[in-house]
Amino acid sequence: MTKIIEDPLKMKKPKSLIIAGAALLVLLVLAYANHFDNDFHFDDSHTIQENVAIRKLGNIPEFFTNPDMFSASSNHRGLRPLVTTSLAIDYWLGGGLHPFMFQLSTFLWHIGLCIMLFFMYRRLIGKVNTHKWVPFIALMGAGWFGLHTVVAETINYIISRSDVQSTFFIVASFLTYVAYPEKRKYGLYILLAVLGVFAKETVPVLPILLFFYLLLFENGFSLYDLFRRSNIKKVLACIWSLLPLIVVVAGVQLYTLSRMSQASASHGMSNPLGYNLLTQTYVWLHYFRSFFLPFDLSADTDLGVITNPLDWRIIAGILFVTTLIVTIFKTSRRSETRPIAFGLIWFAASLLPTSLVPFAEVMNDHRMYFAFVGLTLSVVTTLGLLVIKREAYFTRNKHYRFLIVAAFLVIAVNAFGVYKRNQVWDNEETLWKDVTEKSPNNGRGWMNYGLTLMAKGDYKRAVAIFTKARDLNSGYSTVYVNLGIAYGGLKLHNKAIENFSTALLLAPGDDVGYSYFARYFLEQNRFEDAKNMAERALAINSRSYMAYEVLMGALQGLSRWDQLKQTAAAALQLNPEDPKALQYLQAAQQRKTVTPLPKDVTNAVSVINYINISLEQYNEGEYEACINTCKQALSLDPNNADAYNNICAAYNMLKQWDKAREACTKALQLNPGHPNAPANLKWAIEQKL
Structure with missing residues (x-):
């Protein structure tokens, strides 16, 4: 007689499960309680702080067609309209650039994802195991993921909400497909996947995940069965059933990628072979190890491409990837261990986009967010099977209390790690000081730490830090821009001009160098030079508000009122409520200098x-x-x-x-x-x- 497996989503929820879920939610809020006022960091500057497009809700429709709306930087054009739309809503709800609303918004997306993960884990494990403890195993998985220390790297970095949103919609699409097979014909799961594409370029992984789900859970195949000739038709049927999803996701993804700027599309890697086949094996090992030992997290790592195939890290990485593949095959043989195999497939598949395409950053800790959804499933399933196997011991004399204590300790230790990482992400100085300690060979980390010193007026120490950053990365144009600003603050004008000029030579197509050079000239009352530099910046990036601001100041200094009126009007097209542009417009109308507030x-x-x-x-x-x-x-x-x-x-x-x-x-x-x-x-x- 065939045993009927009850639908995990319809099983009665025990009171203890509800209490445990509520306790995890409270712990999640407490762990992140100190993060809601954490500053904007790194790419937040050009995608949020300087991006005037998000300051007007009326721009939302254009977010889906105009890549200029994503960033104020000409080097970061692209379409992630779901992200930009959510940022515009946060700006409107918060009444400006107040981090609280932006941080709260990302956190709510994260909570929503964790809730879905409980149902996803429960369904996947419940398909092969009807034990009464399955819901608690699933809850442990959702709680572990939600409170994992590594996850704090993504939650605290506001623009990295793209990872949160894309993962949210991948899981939503996957869960909809799995939970409601009779409604697949309506294509709701495809719509959810499209929304994910509008957040980040990771959604093409979804068809891979669904393909292996169909094989492992609905067809009952092991991975060995893929190579049997008798199963070819069933395998092709799985691919055929996913074809609508593949076509739609590929089409939308190609549309968003086609709108990306050339600078954004070019990731600056000169050695893709070393990046992909060698270095990424070690990166995968690092990510896997970080799940269990998240001790050396860094907002900006200093790992570079490893080109020596005999490097111990490459050898360790190759051994790890080989072991991973063998484990996936072996655990796919038995039905009860297939969630382990599937979780490891999820882990590997989620890392493919950043492994196959060379990026400027070889490794980035926020990339673990999507990957840990699968790895968490594998780990809790493994632990759950071990516990169920010794059920008699744990139920005898209420020894299950040891399980509760062990689970609580795992969650609590990770929650404490989250709380400590939140402190690191508190402000620019705490973050980049941590980066220089964890990643001492990262020139960009030293440069950003120098910016925090310059913000306090400590130009002398800033120059020393910027010089160190330059020595580590001599081709990085931005560090020369900052050296120019710092030397200007020290009144060493020859050195300031020399470094600004070097920045322009290194990156002649980057408007940032021209904008800051223009601002320097404006501060020296060299209005004609400031005007010329600002105009060159705007010729590269017509949405650079800094360039508009400098140009307006220079035109006022030159008493060119008609041109000032036109420039102020153009600036107000970007941000109709900008007070400085309104002041300069008033100056042009009155034809007299108005001192900016x-x-x-x-x-x-x-x-x-x-x-x-x-x-x-x-x-x-x-x-x-x-x-x-x-x-x-x-x-x-x-x-x-x-x-x-x-x-x-x-x-x-x-x-x-x-x-x-x-x-x-x-x-x-x-x-x-x-x-x-x-x-x-x-x-x-x-x-x-």
Whole structure:
């Protein structure tokens, strides 16, 4: 008689399972409690902080077609519209560039993934094992993944939410396919996969995972069965059933890759053979070992390409990959160990994109996020089988308490590791100091640590650190840019110009060097030089807001008011509510110099400035701009009656009477004695009638 295996998703949930799940959720929140105010880091600068595209929700449709919207850097063009859309929403919800909302958003995506992993692990293990402890094994897996110390490297790095979102939708697609086989014909799993493609280029791995799932779990094959002639038709049938997914994912992926900038597509590796066949074997070993011993994590490693095939790391890596393949084959033989085989296949397949395509970074710890979904399944399944095998011992005299304690210790140790890594990611100085200690041969790490010193005004020490970074990576143009800035701070202008010039020679197609060189000239009141450099930066990257800011300052210094007006208008196209562009526009309209407000200006002064600018815009007939400026004032002072009155007057001129009446009504609620609002309100009411 065939034993019927109950659907794991429909099994009754014991009270203890719910309590354990709630406890894990609380522990997850506590472990990450100190990370929500952690700073922006590294690529966050050009994808978030300097990317004015995310400051306007109306740009969201364009995120899916315009690669310029992803980054302020011309070297990082591409389409990851799901990521950019979520960043724009975070900016809007948080009211600006406040890390809390960005960190919270990534964390919520992570929690959602962990919940799905419980159901995925439970279903995969439950397909081959009906033991009552299976749900607890699955919960242990989801909790271990969620609180794994390595995962903190991805959660803390905001732009690396691309890893979180792509993994989220891969798992969502996979789980939908597995849990609802009768609904596959509707293609919901394909739609979920497409959403993942819009986050990162890892989703093409999904068809590989589903192929092996079909073979191992639905056809009951071992990997040895793949090589039997009698099974060819079934294998081809599996591929055929996945063809719609393969075609759609490949098509969407090709679309996103075709929109990537040439600089982004070129990963700068001159030795793909050494990168792929040699170095990546050791990298895989490092990732595997880090699951069990996550002690030497670094936000930016210093591992380079290993070209010597006799290097002990290469030998160890080849032995590891060989052992991995043998283990996958052996564990695929028995049904109860197939989740182990499948988890290891997931681990290996997830690393293929960054192993087959040479990247500038040979190894990066945040790449383990996707891979650990599979490795966690393998580990907890192995441990679960060992425990179930000795069930009699653990149930005797309540020895199962030892299991609870052991599971708690594993989770708690990882949670403590998460808490400590959060402290490292707290700010730029703590992060890059840690990188210089863990990866002392990383020139970029030293350079970024030098930036933290320069931010504090310690130009002398910054020069020393930048020099060390230059010695480690003499072809890195950005380090020369920073040396130029630091020498400028020390008033050593000949050395500043020399280093800026070297940066331009090394990277003539990078707008960043021109922008910072332009800013240096502006600070020296060399307005013509600043103008020329800023224009060269904009010729390379028309979305460089720094270049616009410098150019506006230079044009004001040169009293070229007409050109300043045009440039300010172009800058406002990028960010309609930018206060500096509005100030320069006011200067151009008044044809007199307006001193830009300092960064630490009080809200009160800013609001007054916005109101004055809105009046100028109203008088110039620029009613939409007037409304936008008043909204910026209201973001600082929500109870400003003058702002609402000016909005009312502008809407009257646009003949949008209902909006005008609403704004004037609000103005009078805030200030019943307002001198202009009653007349503006009367006009709106009369015209409406």
